[in-house]
Amino acid sequence: MSIEITVNGEQRRLEYAGPESLLTALRDELGLPGSKNACEQGECGSCSVILDGELVCSCLVMAADCAGSTVVTVEGLAAEGELHRVQQALIDAGGVQCGFCTPGFAVAAAALFDLDPVPTSDEIREELSGNICRCTGYGAILRALEALAVGEFDR
């Protein structure tokens, strides 16, 4: 089946939306490889996107179910090229190493700060516990987002 989907503000068409996941459609058909495939089980959050306002693992969503939906991927976070504040905070605090989890963290953190601009440290840890990072031990990611929560990186 052919479906229409709004991705990062653009109307896009998937000509053959079959059994593949939204993640596969984004990466291999829509030319948006920013969302990463690291487990395909919804365990690691590397493929996090915002689907109709909800944070989801795009590996667990069938592309065909997204007809008429609105999706924001990591590529859509930086409005007109300017980094989203969670992206800048991750860079500044050293929260990026290999970077494979980073798109998922950026999307999930952006979703968190949309819901709650001043999360506590415990809330940051809990809300991002669905995103696995193998490099940083999470310390620098926590420091990035704590600083954001108290306005240090606001611009």
Place this chain on the structure above:
Amino acid sequence: MTVADIRHRVAGGIGESTHRPDGDPKVRGNFAYASDLTADGMLWGATLRSPHARARITHLDVSPALAIPGVAAALTQEDVPGKPTFGLEHADQPVLADGETRYWGEPVAIVAADSMLTARRAIAAIVVEYEELEPLIDPEEAERTGSLIRHVKVRRGDPAAHGSVVVEGYYETGTQDQAPLGPEAGFALPDGDGGLDLYVTSQWVHADHEQIVASLGVEPHEVRSHPAGIGGAFGSREDMSLHIHVCLLALRTGRPVKIVYDRAESFTGHVHRHPARMWYRHEAEPDGTLVRVDAKILLDGGAYASTTAAVIGNAAYFAVGPYKVDNVTVDGIGVRTNNPPCGAMRGFGAVQACFAHESQMDKLAAELGMDPLALRRHNAMEPGDPMPTTGQIVETSLPTKELIDTLASIPLPPENDSDDPRHLPGGTGLTTPRAAVQRGVGYGLSIKNLAFSEGFDDYAEARVVLTEVGAEVHTAAIEVGQGLVTVCQQIARTALGISHVAVLFDDTSAIGSAGSTSASRQTQMTGNAVLEAALDVRRAVLDAHNGDDLTDDGVWRDGAVVATLAQVCADGPIEKLVRFRHPPTFEADENGQGTLHADFALAAHRAVVDVDPELGLVRVVRVDTAQDVGKALNPQSIMGQIEGGILQGVGLAIMEELVIDRGVIRNANFTDYLLPTFLDAPDVEAVLIEEPSAWGPFGAKGVGEPPTISSTPAVVAAIRDAVGRDLYRAPVRPQDIIGLSD
């Protein structure tokens, strides 16, 4: 020209926490990982793997796969034109199964098709019949029957020397997986002339290249291996995985081919940390002075050699830890079985040994009635002391006592009085009364070599090029996420005096080897090559213009610019290539004695845990550390290595283990192989101890592995302290804590 001749301080040089140059594309999702690469007409590759730990292939027919529309190639061992085997140290691993499969998941056949789904269907269509054979799965049986990869013997001191206080112990560590977030991926692009360009997840493209061209049967210049974007490594990419496969498919079809493993295939497609069985005996005087240590360490190397010989060497040579003791015997035995192959993982043999020697130090302290840190301090090595195993005189910095004293000075956290489930073991799953939760504190101390050892000709090449817009650093060293790209940039800035520095990763045809991104070696090795090349460029430029300083503005003399960078480069860029070698090392003699190692680094860890003694659940509250870093070139990056390394050590201590049942991995996925999450991560306070290395750039030491080594025994010691049980195995499982596995 030396570093001391550089007078002005350039922004973004060494010692600053400069930001990664690849941070911006990574947060935007624009950074090109190997798995993101694509080309018109690209085919997808897939791999058929053995479902048996050991079997003879009695029938193999790929024609049903080839009959599927869209399938362009289906290859077996018969299609490997060159050398049929590969291997980092010993070429004993078939590119594709050679008639017998020797581990579960061994590649048997490969296909290329016009989509991933078609490729997977093609794999399923291949007809293969196996005659199952009895697998060798017990490493002790492998030792008895002589299935050895290497037996390292250390015999030092007086066999008749004994202490009056004796403790013995048996210890095990499980099979840990590196589990980098980015799965294996490779993209091969034929050049239309019989050769190809390969972009693949690797830790050492030159070592890959040598093996690839041998198996492809082509000339070295026909294949160019490019460093590609990599999602972590931790040792898993030191051995090749799909490299030769993707090249075979590209050359056969003449089309670009991509292979990307999914998570399950990643778990089977790379080597793991060796599981260990270790028998120890420590003897001491009543005042705690160590008199002798006897150890036997048995590592299961699995089906193929990989780096087992070097890993068991490290386990044996670091079997005692950073302690003075004159009488030591170690037997380090690496065996070959039909279990999944094991090789490099962060810490490389020192991790397993450290778990045992630190458990022994605690046991000895308890036997003596001594404080565990005081016992360690009493026996701590100092610079100029011989290594307890090899007898090598340590000529680099060795601030063992400073580490211990610094760690002890970090305040302990207050008692846990929180009722928030996020602060308790098991979280909301905690059913134990709050008051029953037990707190424990434990310590670990470790030493490990930096760079390659045992006589290996270890070198790194780097080229520094000055242009009219700034400087370029060229290297084939692999950035896996650790921050080499940042540190090379910082070193070049400081050495040149130029702030605009780009680090460019060259393929195997454009520059010589940088050696592997492993053994905590690139900051020292490639860092030194960059430093020397940059100083050479600076000297050449200043000499040519009779200058006394170099900045972004150009060459200065007596306080004025005498030539801009454009003028300096009027006849072309100024470039210098350096091949850096560390001080030579040597093979050990028959007693394991000699100068085997180039440099050493220490770490000390203190873990605080809360344990639910009824369900056997653990919350690691904090892990504090003092680490011997030589010189902190980028404190923020070092902190990232320390916190990340500690969490991998915590993983091995309490949750990470591949469950291998008769050679079959039962948990090859992220649901069942547990990785620490944000909620499992302890708070960390780290103190960097800066005493310069004998030869690292600016005195720096490698920092990647030490955090992972002694954090594991510290956490397990803290659990022992909390529950009062003699836990001998990592990871500690709930049943171990509540006593069901006694």
